[in-house]
Amino acid sequence: MQACGLIVEYNPFHNGHLYHVNQARKKTSADCIIAVMSGSFLQRGEPAIIDKFHRTKAALESGVDLVLELPYAFAVQSSQLFAKGAVNTLSEIGAESLCFGSESGHISHFISTYKYFKEKESDYQYYLKKALNTGLSFPEASKKAYHNIGLVNMPIDLSKPNNILGFSYVKRILEQKLPIKPLTIKRINSQYHEKEINSSIASATGIRARLFKDHNLYSNDIIGTMPKETITQLQLYKKETTLWHNWEKYFPFVYYRVLTMNAKELADIHGVDEGLEYRILNTVKQATSFNDWLQMIKTKRYTWTRLQRIFVHLLTNTKKSDLNTVHELKSVPYIRLLGATQRGREYLNIRKNDMSIPIISSLSRDQDPLLSIEERATNAYYSILSPHLRNQFHSQELKGPILI
Amino acid sequence: MQACGLIVEYNPFHNGHLYHVNQARKKTSADCIIAVMSGSFLQRGEPAIIDKFHRTKAALESGVDLVLELPYAFAVQSSQLFAKGAVNTLSEIGAESLCFGSESGHISHFISTYKYFKEKESDYQYYLKKALNTGLSFPEASKKAYHNIGLVNMPIDLSKPNNILGFSYVKRILEQKLPIKPLTIKRINSQYHEKEINSSIASATGIRARLFKDHNLYSNDIIGTMPKETITQLQLYKKETTLWHNWEKYFPFVYYRVLTMNAKELADIHGVDEGLEYRILNTVKQATSFNDWLQMIKTKRYTWTRLQRIFVHLLTNTKKSDLNTVHELKSVPYIRLLGATQRGREYLNIRKNDMSIPIISSLSRDQDPLLSIEERATNAYYSILSPHLRNQFHSQELKGPILI
Numbered sequence: 001m002q003a004c005g006l007i008v009e010y011n012p013f014h015n016g017h018l019y020h021v022n023q024a025r026k027k028t029s030a031d032c033i034i035a036v037m038s039g040s041f042l043q044r045g046e047p048a049i050i051d052k053f054h055r056t057k058a059a060l061e062s063g064v065d066l067v068l069e070l071p072y073a074f075a076v077q078s079s080q081l082f083a084k085g086a087v088n089t090l091s092e093i094g095a096e097s098l099c100f101g102s103e104s105g106h107i108s109h110f111i112s113t114y115k116y117f118k119e120k121e122s123d124y125q126y127y128l129k130k131a132l133n134t135g136l137s138f139p140e141a142s143k144k145a146y147h148n149i150g151l152v153n154m155p156i157d158l159s160k161p162n163n164i165l166g167f168s169y170v171k172r173i174l175e176q177k178l179p180i181k182p183l184t185i186k187r188i189n190s191q192y193h194e195k196e197i198n199s200s201i202a203s204a205t206g207i208r209a210r211l212f213k214d215h216n217l218y219s220n221d222i223i224g225t226m227p228k229e230t231i232t233q234l235q236l237y238k239k240e241t242t243l244w245h246n247w248e249k250y251f252p253f254v255y256y257r258v259l260t261m262n263a264k265e266l267a268d269i270h271g272v273d274e275g276l277e278y279r280i281l282n283t284v285k286q287a288t289s290f291n292d293w294l295q296m297i298k299t300k301r302y303t304w305t306r307l308q309r310i311f312v313h314l315l316t317n318t319k320k321s322d323l324n325t326v327h328e329l330k331s332v333p334y335i336r337l338l339g340a341t342q343r344g345r346e347y348l349n350i351r352k353n354d355m356s357i358p359i360i361s362s363l364s365r366d367q368d369p370l371l372s373i374e375e376r377a378t379n380a381y382y383s384i385l386s387p388h389l390r391n392q393f394h395s396q397e398l399k400g401p402i403l404i
Numbered sequence: 405m406q407a408c409g410l411i412v413e414y415n416p417f418h419n420g421h422l423y424h425v426n427q428a429r430k431k432t433s434a435d436c437i438i439a440v441m442s443g444s445f446l447q448r449g450e451p452a453i454i455d456k457f458h459r460t461k462a463a464l465e466s467g468v469d470l471v472l473e474l475p476y477a478f479a480v481q482s483s484q485l486f487a488k489g490a491v492n493t494l495s496e497i498g499a500e501s502l503c504f505g506s507e508s509g510h511i512s513h514f515i516s517t518y519k520y521f522k523e524k525e526s527d528y529q530y531y532l533k534k535a536l537n538t539g540l541s542f543p544e545a546s547k548k549a550y551h552n553i554g555l556v557n558m559p560i561d562l563s564k565p566n567n568i569l570g571f572s573y574v575k576r577i578l579e580q581k582l583p584i585k586p587l588t589i590k591r592i593n594s595q596y597h598e599k600e601i602n603s604s605i606a607s608a609t610g611i612r613a614r615l616f617k618d619h620n621l622y623s624n625d626i627i628g629t630m631p632k633e634t635i636t637q638l639q640l641y642k643k644e645t646t647l648w649h650n651w652e653k654y655f656p657f658v659y660y661r662v663l664t665m666n667a668k669e670l671a672d673i674h675g676v677d678e679g680l681e682y683r684i685l686n687t688v689k690q691a692t693s694f695n696d697w698l699q700m701i702k703t704k705r706y707t708w709t710r711l712q713r714i715f716v717h718l719l720t721n722t723k724k725s726d727l728n729t730v731h732e733l734k735s736v737p738y739i740r741l742l743g744a745t746q747r748g749r750e751y752l753n754i755r756k757n758d759m760s761i762p763i764i765s766s767l768s769r770d771q772d773p774l775l776s777i778e779e780r781a782t783n784a785y786y787s788i789l790s791p792h793l794r795n796q797f798h799s800q801e802l803k804g805p806i807l808i
Binding site for chain 1: 656657659660661663664665666669689690691692693719720721776780783784787791792794795798
């Protein structure tokens, strides 16, 4: 059996993803489509709109065979660590290929960009350092350094976030000489940051903006952007919990937490550096919403996405000491299975004896340190629900994967 | 000018306090009545029903001339530290006398009990240690030790919480040879833990139970238990904030906090000892309310009151390292003025030049470590209010005392 891997957040699973799954299957003739998915919190530093299990169901009902959870320690991180966790998960599970979406649609563009980058890497490091010293944020500095070494005019423009992710996947595969073939499919429509819905293959950002504006799923133009299974899961989740998750719902908790912390404790949180603790403490009392607060903190160096990630770490009490080992890990320490189809289970049965790391299907005691972080993040994610619902969702975390 | 001090929580200020104020004035012919009052959280480990400023107003309108805040570091503590903070505050401000309520009503009983205790102190320590080793809580062990040295049959029964407080005041005064005359007035009606209202001088516990049952102030039997000024402040607070504070309103926050902490972090919290961190972590997920949770944790050694105090420290993120200096302090490091009448201000004008510690009237930067703890506790207390209201109450903390 052959498997092709995707790296996704499914927040929510929409028609773009459906297209992606179908193209991946077509391109690779893989029997099994494996999705590595962020769990409770996403790379952009946001809570997932609905929990991982409802998103897993939507994915399984829409052509994905295996859903694996990208550990929090890799998911809520900048592109390099995100790519490391996701690519190595696919490598450990034995996927032959990795298929990601891009504006270019040509994998040769990514590979030549990587080769060019390798040649110029020391120049890049020099310009990066220089740009960082002028007070630019990492993404901005990196963009400038790419520009300096001529990588902005290449077929892959590394100043675009989605290109950066794709480039990071290819880089990880080639640098580690992993036995995975990188593939890319051309994205159609929908820019990464597009907030309006203008086609039936809309971006997740556009869909979310609309969902939180409408608070329902009644209008046809939004229904048209997602497979039936996603609509069902979104509706089901709202019916069960009365809500969809977004940052504002966590504002009281993160506000409360910061107001009972001192600067030293804040500086222990992953990502809180260079005096950011004082900026957070000096603004907290005027903040009337999460959005409001981040607007006050935002600087050239601390971009919105970076701040959101830091606030996820704050919400989940994730400290520098929790994540400082992640850089040193050669690969992921385990694979957590969130869900599988019949075909996914067959694939796992064939693969499992060749694997060098454990497959974990539920949170339990005496676990890997990364799973402890996962559990804490999950606890924080569910904390906005009523006690009864929290218990129900906690027990899903212990019950094991969704099987269809 | 002569001043008589009271040690109170005014939660809320009721007719029993009115009687106490009048008796204190009569007994001492003092020109100025000074109340040392707990701030946001009380000795029994509960949030105050309404904030310190509304309670201050009720007190000032009911015969008290000066309201001073007992620092959190002394207020949310066992009787010995509570007494130390309160008695030394009165001593620093120059009160000639301290008047407390008791069932006995005779100060000679307290003084003879203290003398008897001093004679038998080493025996008491021996029995106390022995009883603690059997797994009893400190209050239970202390009760047993008092019994062993014969102090239960004395005129002051030291197995009763209110007697313990009175005894601790007298002990502090006599041990430190402070120039304060201890006085006591006989309490009428209302046992300390009485939950029913059965007279116009009802206990605070009884009044609170009724307020949270009725959620209003319409019934005549509760109105009859409090001065008009208290009714006004209770109504005003509810009108401004839509609520009265109790533990259940903080349950989501303390639940969230615990679910994002590990055992080691929990053990850093003041009062979390002897493996209590595991008991807290093992019960949290089943808890559906604060009451429910404490019922699950309660043991012989960890009484309800002790646990409530620990949970206040947890809610306010008060660590062992924050409070370990309090034992070594010779006196209180400052006096915080919450409110004053005209007469109170005259008294302060006369006294202030003789004082050896600062009078502080608002929270500010670069402050005493105990004021930082106070600010954090206050932040936690207000965190259940809406952002707009929180700001309003925070600014009252900076604005200075209530003057009438």
